[in-house]
Amino acid sequence: MSDQSKSDSQGLTNRDYAVDLLRAFGGAVIFAFPLLMTMEMWWLGFTMDRWRLVLFLALNLALLEGLSFVAGFRKAFSLKDDTLDMLAAYGVGILASAALLLAFDLISWGMNADEVLGKIAVQAVPASIGAMAARRQLGDSEEEDERPDCYGGELFLMLAGALFLAFNVAPTEEMILIAYVMTPWHAIVLVVVSLLMLHAFVYSLEFSGQEEKPGGNGFWRTFWGYSLAGYAIALLVSLYVLWTFGRTDGVALGQVAMMVTVLSLPSALGAAIARLIV
Numbered sequence: 001m002s003d004q005s006k007s008d009s010q011g012l013t014n015r016d017y018a019v020d021l022l023r024a025f026g027g028a029v030i031f032a033f034p035l036l037m038t039m040e041m042w043w044l045g046f047t048m049d050r051w052r053l054v055l056f057l058a059l060n061l062a063l064l065e066g067l068s069f070v071a072g073f074r075k076a077f078s079l080k081d082d083t084l085d086m087l088a089a090y091g092v093g094i095l096a097s098a099a100l101l102l103a104f105d106l107i108s109w110g111m112n113a114d115e116v117l118g119k120i121a122v123q124a125v126p127a128s129i130g131a132m133a134a135r136r137q138l139g140d141s142e143e144e145d146e147r148p149d150c151y152g153g154e155l156f157l158m159l160a161g162a163l164f165l166a167f168n169v170a171p172t173e174e175m176i177l178i179a180y181v182m183t184p185w186h187a188i189v190l191v192v193v194s195l196l197m198l199h200a201f202v203y204s205l206e207f208s209g210q211e212e213k214p215g216g217n218g219f220w221r222t223f224w225g226y227s228l229a230g231y232a233i234a235l236l237v238s239l240y241v242l243w244t245f246g247r248t249d250g251v252a253l254g255q256v257a258m259m260v261t262v263l264s265l266p267s268a269l270g271a272a273i274a275r276l277i278v
Contacts, residue, residue, distance in 0.1 A: 028096035031130025040171035043207035045119030071213035093128030158230040161274025162237040164268040170241045179258040194268040201272035236269035
């Protein structure tokens with residue numbers, strides 16, 4: 001190949017990557033926008049326990065690394081490429097979050113640095129997930145599906161979706177109110193509804209991108225191996241997110257169980273949606 005041809009090829013690659021970064025920015029804005037408009041998210045930036053925030057950000061980086069392998073915003077075939085994509089997505093998430101917070105005057109130069117950094121850090125979590133998912137949602141629909149066809153990969157996608165949707169709901173006061181007014185019978189019904197919805201969304205309602213039953217398994221094997229496992233993940237994610245945001249501090253065990261049950265509905269839906277769209 002001539003030097004000119006190499007230069008043209010490299011130039012095309014750089015242009016494509018620039019387009020991917022712009023898609024990532026668009027995905028970051030779309031995913032971050034609902035949370036940006038909630039007062040509870042503004043408060044979390046300076047009230048959230050800093051050690052819990054650091055742990056949450058570390059887990060977010062691990063999640064982005066996994067999503068980069070499963071559905072990064074560019075095709076990558078090595079750990080180095082996946083890591084670079086993870087860092088790029090997180091960087092885009094930070095920039096998009098800072099830009100939106102500045103645009104709404106939610107951060108300013110006169111604010112305490114700890115408050116500014118806290119707000120950006122919290123908001124960058126959904127924004128970075130949106131940036132990473134942008135290639136699937138905003139890119140070429142004819143791109144080859146690179147998702148690993150394995151049980152662990154399926155469960156990981158459920159975890160990512162559950163975490164994202166739980167993160168959208170957990171900071172709100174309404175979620176706490178619902179858990180407070182519900183009776184144990186309401187909680188039992190909600191568990192059944194959440195579990196059935198997760199299974200139906202992924203395997204029964206024939207949505208675009210719906211999964212075939214893994215390995216030709218029958219209903220019960222699929223239900224126990226995937227749907228029930230996915231709901232268990234949704235419960236654990238719900239408990240973790242509530243703890244991260246301080247919702248479980250000083251709260252009776254029964255009330256914590258009610259909050260987890262309430263949050264498991266959006267978590268389960270998030271797990272199902274992730275299986276459909278990623």
